[in-house]
Amino acid sequence: MTTPAGKRQELTTRVAALENALTAAGKVATADIDDTVDLYTNRLGPRLGAAMVARAWCDDDYRRALLADATGVLREEDLGDAARGNKGLPFLHLVVVENTPAVHNVVVCTLCSCYPLALLGAPPRWYKSDAYRARAVREPRAVLAEFGVRLEAGTSVRVWDSTADCRYMVLPQRPPGTEGLTVDELAALVTVDSLIGTRRRL
Amino acid sequence: MQSSPPPNAAGPLPAFQLSGRHDIDDPIPGIDDAARFHEGWEARIFALMRTAVADGLITTDEFRHTVERLPAESYHGMTYFERWLHAVQQLCLEKGHISAADLAAGHARAAAHAHAHPSPAAASFAPRPEAGVQVPPVEERFAVGARVRLEDGPGAHHRMPAWARGLTGVVTCVRGHFPLPDLVVDRRGAAGMHWRYALYSVQVPATDAFEDADPRDVLALDAYDPYLQEAAR
Incomplete structure (x- = not known):
């Protein structure tokens, strides 16, 4: 997944040229771009969503609030370091959809690559691929099979195409046999694929 | 519109x-x-x-x-x-x-x-303030349970995916009120950024979109009010 050295040098220079032009014109600050790189690579990530999932497994009031109005819940969450300088967070409209024995949820953006960036950071490469965008609505069960998901007989698949302002996160089912675990231990079980819906069992 | x-x-x-x-x-x-x-x-x-x-x-x-x-x-x-x-x-x-x-x-x-x-x-x-901008009230033409026909939006940049065009779906909830992407890219001042439109979650049986789909499956999208027409029951 790397570009040839010559092409890489050209793209690196073009990005730097654009950044130089915008900073020289006083339109953006290099420090803001540096901070944004740090935000999306170090401070945001699936662990923030995983913590919300683990809490929902342990606290039914929180779970119901999350399913009814995840945006409202998110506005009250203390995201600590991840909230500092997070200019996208106040604009994030989050919808949480819950997996049950009868329903499996999968999230896609067929038009571009919409994803709850301001919470989960940048999306995985496969999420942005032409193949996922084309196939997730057309043949979700075949796509899920490639990820190793085996659905129980009678389970329906619900595909959420992120076509507008809302960003989606899946609330996976709590794994059996985890009754004794703490919230932090539970959160450690939650993977990014399970938050997008390309993994069912944790 | x-x-x-x-x-x-x-x-x-x-x-x-x-x-x-x-x-x-x-x-x-x-x-x-x-x-x-x-x-x-x-x-x-x-x-x-x-x-x-x-x-x-x-x-x-x-x-x-x-x-x-x-x-x-x-x-x-x-x-x-x-x-x-x-x-x-x-x-x-x-x-x-x-x-x-x-x-x-x-x-x-x-x-x-x-x-x-x-x-x-x-x-x-924080979201931009709207003080001083005259905007029309948001109209929610459809209620939860309404059957709607999904159409392309009115502008060059609309958010109707190819799989859903022309299909009939059911409104399952109102997501809120948001700017219309079609107008945002037109850069025509208040109409672009400040006018709000109802956004609905709409669900369609997967087999209506793709013949070979599993009849148990459902496809969902979010669509703005101008993208929807009332569908016959």
């Missing part, structure tokens, strides 16, 4: 409308690839785009629309983040944030490995 173009209008689908494509059948790439950026420039253009949006230089809809305007051969000839670089640069030039001469100067400095100097940028940590 002007009348919408007819759904499933003749003509080839634009390159970004991938969901109706039966010819894209590759395996999902990079399932086990945890890296979000594979080269430094990818992280840099990603952060530059997010910063430009946060500072109000460009909107996400303008950015998407610029990617969507790429001809198919360019769209498919570029990697994901190359499209981002193209769109941010194109949009900053079109909107007059920088000139071609600025870009050439930036290129000369980049080629010489000179570092850009930080300069102050406007902070915007």
Whole structure:
């Protein structure tokens, strides 16, 4: 997944040229771009969503609030370091959809690559691929099979195409046999694929 | 609002409308690839785009629309983040944030490995205030349970995916009130950023969209009020 050295040098220079032009014109600050790189690579990530999932497994009031109005819940969450300088967070409209024995949820953006960036950071490469965008609505069960998901007989698949302002996160089912675990231990079980819906069992 | 173009209008689908494509059948790439950026420039253009949006230089809809305007051969000839670089640069030039001469100067400095100097940028940590802007009240034409026909939006940049065009679905909830992407890219002042439209979650049986789909499955999307027409029961 790397570009040839010559092409890489050209793209690196073009990005730097654009950044130089915008900073020289006083339109953006290099420090803001540096901070944004740090935000999306170090401070945001699936662990923030995983913590919300683990809490929902342990606290039914929180779970119901999350399913009814995840945006409202998110506005009250203390995201600590991840909230500092997070200019996208106040604009994030989050919808949480819950997996049950009868329903499996999968999230896609067929038009571009919409994803709850301001919470989960940048999306995985496969999420942005032409193949996922084309196939997730057309043949979700075949796509899920490639990820190793085996659905129980009678389970329906619900595909959420992120076509507008809302960003989606899946609330996976709590794994059996985890009754004794703490919230932090539970959160450690939650993977990014399970938050997008390309993994069912944790 | 002007009348919408007819759904499933003749003509080839634009390159970004991938969901109706039966010819894209590759395996999902990079399932086990945890890296979000594979080269430094990818992280840099990603952060530059997010910063430009946060500072109000460009909107996400303008950015998407610029990617969507790429001809198919360019769209498919570029990697994901190359499209981002193209769109941010194109949009900053079109909107007059920088000139071609600025870009050439930036290129000369980049080629010489000179570092850009930080300069102050406007902070915007909250949704923009709407004080003083006259906007019409938001109309919710449809209630939960309404049967609706899904059509293309009224503008050049609408958010109706190919798989859903012309289908009938059921409104399952009202997501809230948001600017219409079709108008945001028109840059016509208040009508673009400040007029709000109801956004609905609509569900369609998967077999209505794809014949071979599993009859248990459901496809859902979010669609703005102007994209919907009342459907017969």
